[in-house]
């Protein structure tokens with residue numbers, strides 16, 4: 149019974165023979181004539197170094213399962229000499245491989261390997277990620293996340309609950325879940341928050357339920373927390389989540405951004421800047437740092453996307469359990 153084996157040799161290079169040197173009146177059509185031609189063709193083929201390096205030869209092996217097409221010598225001949233099968237090129241760039249049609253060759257390979265080629269993905273689907281985005285006040289966390297949400301549909305941004313009053317332009321349920329201090333304390337009581345903290349006199353916390361719900365649907369989760377929150381999350385999630393630290397290109401740029409936003413009083417600005425100076429030291433506790441330079445918001449978003457892509461390509465995926 150016939151089979152195909154790929155031989156790898158290191159024969160010295162022999163220039164392919166000129167087509168013109170082919171014997172005249174060489175029959176090429178009928179199967180009978182093909183039989184007669186086998187030794188001749190083999191000689192021609194074997195004179196090519198490429199053929200010797202890359203040719204698939206029929207060998208005598210027993211197929212593991214019976215294939216209708218390849219059990220009969222006639223079938224083998226058909227395989228070897230079917231109209232599209234014998235392509236001999238004299239070009240040194242195209243290997244002189246006598247090919248069968250692709251489906252035939254695949255079936256032959258399957259037959260001799262003893263199993264069908266699976267169409268299933270070779271690697272499993274990457275695990276859903278938890279991406280924690282943090283950084284000092286005013287570095288552009290919200291700006292980066294808002295843009296990221298537009299370009300990545302597979303992300304779910306978990307809205308933080310907060311007891312702070314709504315700022316002009318903010319939408320309840322989109323920017324934050326705005327709740328009263330009492331409501332927030334009740335959520336803490338019922339263990340409904342993954343983490344929570346008192347930030348500048350206001351409570352902020354991440355509702356657990358939404359994370360579980362969306363991870364179950366295969367979404368990657370984005371959490372936006374201040375540096376204190378990131379520290380707490382690191383304790384809870386360890387290395388099961390990806391921690392990204394956003395920074396401005398300089399301290400001046402960061403303060404200017406805060407001032408331009410015009411949402412903080414002079415005193416509040418003083419507190420935020422002093423805190424930011426201290427917080428910047430926590431960068432070492434993060435997995436990645438992204439510089440969000442002035443006017444380069446798109447670049448920052450692309451950088452975060454690259455981080456997500458890299459994480460998705462990891463051989464050893466992070467596994468989240470909350």
Ligand SMILES: Nc1ncnc2c1ncn2[C@@H]1O[C@H](COP(=O)(O)OP(=O)(O)OP(=O)(O)O)[C@@H](O)[C@H]1O
Pocket residue numbers: 283284285286287288289290291292405406408409440441442443444445
């Ligand atoms: N790359 C950038 N270039 C210019 N302006 C930016 C950039 N990124 C953010 N900003 C602007 O800087 C200001 C602060 O950004 P943002 O509110 O996103 O910061 P934040 O880190 O979320 O702040 P906070 O933690 O105080 O809520 C906003 O007015 C925003 O539009």
